[in-house]
Amino acid sequence: MPETKLLFEHAHDPQFRTLDGYLAKGGYQGLKKALGMDRQAVIDQVKASGLRGRGGAGFPTWIKWNGIEKEKKNPHYLICNADEGEPGTFKDKQLMEQTPFLLIEGMTIAGYATQADAGYIYIRGEFVDAARSLRQAIDQAYVQGYLGKNILGSGYDLDLYIHMGAGSYECGEESALMSSLMGERGMPRLKFPHAPLPTVAGLWDKPTVINNVETYACAPFILDRGGEWYATLGASTKNSRGTKLFSVSGHVNKPGNYEIEFGTTLVELLDMAGGIKGGKLKACIPGGSSVPIMTAEQVEKAVIGYEELWDDYKTMVGSGGCMFFNEHTCIVSLIWRTAQFYAMESCGKCTPCREGTKWMLQILDRIVRGHGQKGDMDLLLDVTKQIDGRSFCGLGDAAAWPVAGAIRAFPEEFEHFIEHGRSMVQSEEAKAMAPRWAQPAFSH
Amino acid sequence: MVKLTINGIELEAPQGELIVETVKRLGLEIPVFCYHPRMKAVGMCRMCLVETGFKQPDGSVRMMPKPQAGCTLPASEGLVVVTDSEAIHRDRKGVLEFLLINHPLDCPICDRGGECPLQNNTMAYGPSTTRFIEMKRHLPKAFPLSQYVTLDLERCIQCGRCVRFTEEISGDSDLAFRFRGAEMQPSTFQLTDFESRFSGNVIEICPVGALTSAKYRFRARPWDLETSPGVCTECSNGCNVWFDHRAGKQVRINGRANDGVNEEWTCDKGKFGHDWYNSTSRLTKPLVRRGDQFVPASWSEAYEEILAAFADKGGKVAGLTGPRVSNEGLFLFKRLFSEAFGSDNVDHRWRSGPVPTGPVPRPLPIASLESKRHILVFGTHLAEDLPIVHLRVRKAWSQSGATVDVAYSAANEVERFAKASLRCRPGAEAALAKCLLGEAVWSGKATVSDAVRAELAGFNADSAEEKSGVSGATVRAAAARLGEGAVVLTSDRLLDAPEPPSAWKSLKALAEATGSEFVCYPTGTNAAGAELLGLVPDHGLSTWQILEGCKDGKIEALWLVEADPSSTHDAALETVPFLVYQGTLENEAMAYASVVLPMAAPAEQDGTWTNCEGRVQRFRQAIAPPGEAKPAWRVFAECLLRARPSTPFFNPGEVMEEIARVHPVFAPAQYSLLPEEGALVARESLVGEPAGGGG
Numbered sequence A: 001m002p003e004t005k006l007l008f009e010h011a012h013d014p015q016f017r018t019l020d021g022y023l024a025k026g027g028y029q030g031l032k033k034a035l036g037m038d039r040q041a042v043i044d045q046v047k048a049s050g051l052r053g054r055g056g057a058g059f060p061t062w063i064k065w066n067g068i069e070k071e072k073k074n075p076h077y078l079i080c081n082a083d084e085g086e087p088g089t090f091k092d093k094q095l096m097e098q099t100p101f102l103l104i105e106g107m108t109i110a111g112y113a114t115q116a117d118a119g120y121i122y123i124r125g126e127f128v129d130a131a132r133s134l135r136q137a138i139d140q141a142y143v144q145g146y147l148g149k150n151i152l153g154s155g156y157d158l159d160l161y162i163h164m165g166a167g168s169y170e171c172g173e174e175s176a177l178m179s180s181l182m183g184e185r186g187m188p189r190l191k192f193p194h195a196p197l198p199t200v201a202g203l204w205d206k207p208t209v210i211n212n213v214e215t216y217a218c219a220p221f222i223l224d225r226g227g228e229w230y231a232t233l234g235a236s237t238k239n240s241r242g243t244k245l246f247s248v249s250g251h252v253n254k255p256g257n258y259e260i261e262f263g264t265t266l267v268e269l270l271d272m273a274g275g276i277k278g279g280k281l282k283a284c285i286p287g288g289s290s291v292p293i294m295t296a297e298q299v300e301k302a303v304i305g306y307e308e309l310w311d312d313y314k315t316m317v318g319s320g321g322c323m324f325f326n327e328h329t330c331i332v333s334l335i336w337r338t339a340q341f342y343a344m345e346s347c348g349k350c351t352p353c354r355e356g357t358k359w360m361l362q363i364l365d366r367i368v369r370g371h372g373q374k375g376d377m378d379l380l381l382d383v384t385k386q387i388d389g390r391s392f393c394g395l396g397d398a399a400a401w402p403v404a405g406a407i408r409a410f411p412e413e414f415e416h417f418i419e420h421g422r423s424m425v426q427s428e429e430a431k432a433m434a435p436r437w438a439q440p441a442f443s444h
Numbered sequence B: 001m002v003k004l005t006i007n008g009i010e011l012e013a014p015q016g017e018l019i020v021e022t023v024k025r026l027g028l029e030i031p032v033f034c035y036h037p038r039m040k041a042v043g044m045c046r047m048c049l050v051e052t053g054f055k056q057p058d059g060s061v062r063m064m065p066k067p068q069a070g071c072t073l074p075a076s077e078g079l080v081v082v083t084d085s086e087a088i089h090r091d092r093k094g095v096l097e098f099l100l101i102n103h104p105l106d107c108p109i110c111d112r113g114g115e116c117p118l119q120n121n122t123m124a125y126g127p128s129t130t131r132f133i134e135m136k137r138h139l140p141k142a143f144p145l146s147q148y149v150t151l152d153l154e155r156c157i158q159c160g161r162c163v164r165f166t167e168e169i170s171g172d173s174d175l176a177f178r179f180r181g182a183e184m185q186p187s188t189f190q191l192t193d194f195e196s197r198f199s200g201n202v203i204e205i206c207p208v209g210a211l212t213s214a215k216y217r218f219r220a221r222p223w224d225l226e227t228s229p230g231v232c233t234e235c236s237n238g239c240n241v242w243f244d245h246r247a248g249k250q251v252r253i254n255g256r257a258n259d260g261v262n263e264e265w266t267c268d269k270g271k272f273g274h275d276w277y278n279s280t281s282r283l284t285k286p287l288v289r290r291g292d293q294f295v296p297a298s299w300s301e302a303y304e305e306i307l308a309a310f311a312d313k314g315g316k317v318a319g320l321t322g323p324r325v326s327n328e329g330l331f332l333f334k335r336l337f338s339e340a341f342g343s344d345n346v347d348h349r350w351r352s353g354p355v356p357t358g359p360v361p362r363p364l365p366i367a368s369l370e371s372k373r374h375i376l377v378f379g380t381h382l383a384e385d386l387p388i389v390h391l392r393v394r395k396a397w398s399q400s401g402a403t404v405d406v407a408y409s410a411a412n413e414v415e416r417f418a419k420a421s422l423r424c425r426p427g428a429e430a431a432l433a434k435c436l437l438g439e440a441v442w443s444g445k446a447t448v449s450d451a452v453r454a455e456l457a458g459f460n461a462d463s464a465e466e467k468s469g470v471s472g473a474t475v476r477a478a479a480a481r482l483g484e485g486a487v488v489l490t491s492d493r494l495l496d497a498p499e500p501p502s503a504w505k506s507l508k509a510l511a512e513a514t515g516s517e518f519v520c521y522p523t524g525t526n527a528a529g530a531e532l533l534g535l536v537p538d539h540g541l542s543t544w545q546i547l548e549g550c551k552d553g554k555i556e557a558l559w560l561v562e563a564d565p566s567s568t569h570d571a572a573l574e575t576v577p578f579l580v581y582q583g584t585l586e587n588e589a590m591a592y593a594s595v596v597l598p599m600a601a602p603a604e605q606d607g608t609w610t611n612c613e614g615r616v617q618r619f620r621q622a623i624a625p626p627g628e629a630k631p632a633w634r635v636f637a638e639c640l641l642r643a644r645p646s647t648p649f650f651n652p653g654e655v656m657e658e659i660a661r662v663h664p665v666f667a668p669a670q671y672s673l674l675p676e677e678g679a680l681v682a683r684e685s686l687v688g689e690p691a692g693g694g695g
Ligand SMILES: Cc1cc2nc3c(=O)[nH]c(=O)nc-3n(C[C@H](O)[C@H](O)[C@H](O)COP(=O)(O)O)c2cc1C
Pocket: A052, A053, A054, A055, A056, A057, A058, A059, A061, A081, A082, A083, A084, A085, A086, A169, A170, A171, A172, A173, A174, A175, A210, A211, A212, A213, A215, A393, A394, A395, A398
């Protein structure tokens, strides 16, 4: 399948970033229709669309919206997760910079459906341009009555606020994000079944919907063209509907964001990005650095869809941070670098993640320095098992999966590195990619 | 109640009860580190993982794919929990392995060794060998958080108990985590001093030897210590403590649970303030004056000199007692004076001089503060005067949603959570109380007699600013919050302020007129006992009059029991012809004494003390008194016997039986009846109404 441009149809048109330009291209039709509908009918459209969360977990969006109390007894909140911290992912950034009104309209639709009083857009601290673009868009929306009191004469009020994070990956985890938003240390909070769902007691213990930027940005299309229409996109897959943005990077000729319909193959995605560069394809991490790595063989056959990638390859669509690697990539040092990220980003709250991520890094560090020992692979796998599913939040899992996945997919590279103290990949390209201190492992 | 299944056993539990608590009823245990029953569960350490599932409508069980933290999992209908499977043992081993890889394992020199949850859990569930060959984390090993608390960062397992204690219990939020991931460490903000009145508690709740007491560090191994249940006698709150000692010396104080009093906390005064037990200034022998010198004497010689000066001297002799004397001692002191000396000049209030008139309601049990709607803390620096009452007031606010107002003349900790702070000018307490009462009366909230009404003329919210320095709006709002379910709480510190009778009377009237409860807690360790046992002159002289009497020759012999008025009444002590000083430590008053008697400290004798809420608590002898020091009660009993042959008292239990006969309120305190948690005996107010003439 070729690229399917829905969210990104007008992304490169600077006019689309202004309210007038947005309206000229059919913007706000979705909200107008929604405001004329019963709240439940709006949620039903989202249900019919089959939209699932684009932040990583793929949770059905309508269930969250539907979980907010219908008879309003509390203030209701809306949060947009714009922390986009997963390495390899940069789609929300482009969405916010180039199509800010899609997000604002989407949030307004969600806010109307869930009777939200205020919405917070929690933006990763480094995304200054995105925040600026959103700021301008929000200001314009207020001026013309698309935000604030009595939106488009409907009697519905909504205020949107931008909150800049401080660049902690963990603050993208939804409960840690709420802690951070409330002025606390960015650590996750208890979750169901240990505490009520955020839809019951989220931000300031009030009913809260939290969705990813891309998730909200889909809502205007669903409301404008109908949930059933949206569900025709990706109909070839088991249960993935609509389009998905993939941030393609790594050894490709044209890195960037690509919008595809679910059901597209990974090979087609690679082709869109100009194909592999500098050698043959060796591996692919399809959904952000935390999802297990795939071999070139697996990539050949893989169809993009939540179930498709999981059932056949035990990997995930995740956040859509798709990285392709050529034959000069040393998987062991790639995983060492990944492990370093998670060890640095662990918030420290729970034992398995706090201690386990550091230990994995120490072992990988030793291997990359040429001091691997027999048994290190089993030890690494054991450590991942002691983290996976035992940690307080998903960061621990996210740190364990890539290590376990890489050892499963490329065992011979680990064995070789441990046995010989040097990488299996010996080439000038590989050496150039290695950090200076690790270069001895790549010298002939 | 909900039905759930734990390890195949069906049982009922209150909905929402944490599984870690539920399993205890089955006699099972889930190992924990971060969980503490008196603080919010956070699920950080992951030691308590259990397998869980839910009963389906068809009776089958669907197990959840991942283990869950038992310390945060609430009981719910149909919940199935497995605490003892192979998988769970593997998980526990995994968590312990993680905790141990960077742990220094310096158990041989660690204060906690032998009483360490990390050791115990490792013993029960941990791995036997290590797979960790990397470099361990190296961090400061003796980081001084304060003069009392030293942090060994290598031993810390980041459980957050200490941080949460300062946030949830003491409320000073002095500790927080800094850095993240494996670098995360508890710390004070910006590495400033850990300034908390309750810092010592974190040493005890730390599940490893990371937080240590600067005073106890490296001084003993726990298994070399003997411990005795005791009561802290540093203030009137009467915290239950473990009195740890070794070779007859006091070594350490730890909190002991009593839900009615201190829950399980202590303040730093109590935890670190017992050093004086081992002081080189302890009195160990009776001394008698020969010219400019003291010479050691036998008890007999000392008694003879005392009796020669006191016996049958009637109103010419007097006695003042200090705060740490046991109920038994106080009772016999009073009896000695009335029966052997014929004098009613005994008083325990040598700091302030209130004279009681008429009964006021009994003091509120400390725990009952939790159920109040509103508390007005007035004229007392609560955290300093009554630290444990302070924690309860804070708990009432933080856990039961009570509102709290504070009226005091200086910055104080209650202000941190108070709805309003009525920061009055020093000395303006009486005026402020009258303005509050005036406001209540003029706004129609309260009614008072015409006489009181007349006295209140000109006192109201509008005049409050000028009269006390508190804004009218604040006074108006504070007065409005009083009423049913509210308490007006003060301490006898209020009596140190100028115009004590006026402040006290107006405050009491304010409570009564608005339908609020009134409580005035005494601050002296056993002031409540002294009050109940009548250590106040019925017809004789009060403290102030006694000390004045010493100066003008009306008093010829004065007996001080751990009381030292020398700083304010030097001349009185110098002038009085015969002075007995009985105490535990050398002090200023001794300089003027004719006879000095060494006194046993509370832990060196058996006896009871009455705390500020009127709870009589027993402290059994833990260690021997130094040298020839004797418990006060025995000294008085022996004197009494010498002066008047009568049935002797052989032990304090017999004295308590006699107390119960004379003062029936003490009946439940007889040793054979007294429960471990003590008995609330007070019937009336423990601080009488002041009537001028402070001392
Ligand atoms: C460690 C961690 C980091 C995360 N970071 C992000 C993020 O940066 N952006 C995001 O949208 N979701 C992130 N998530 C997922 C969120 O917790 C949450 O699932 C998402 O915001 C829900 O939105 P959705 O239903 O629209 O996907 C993260 C999750 C974890 C465990």
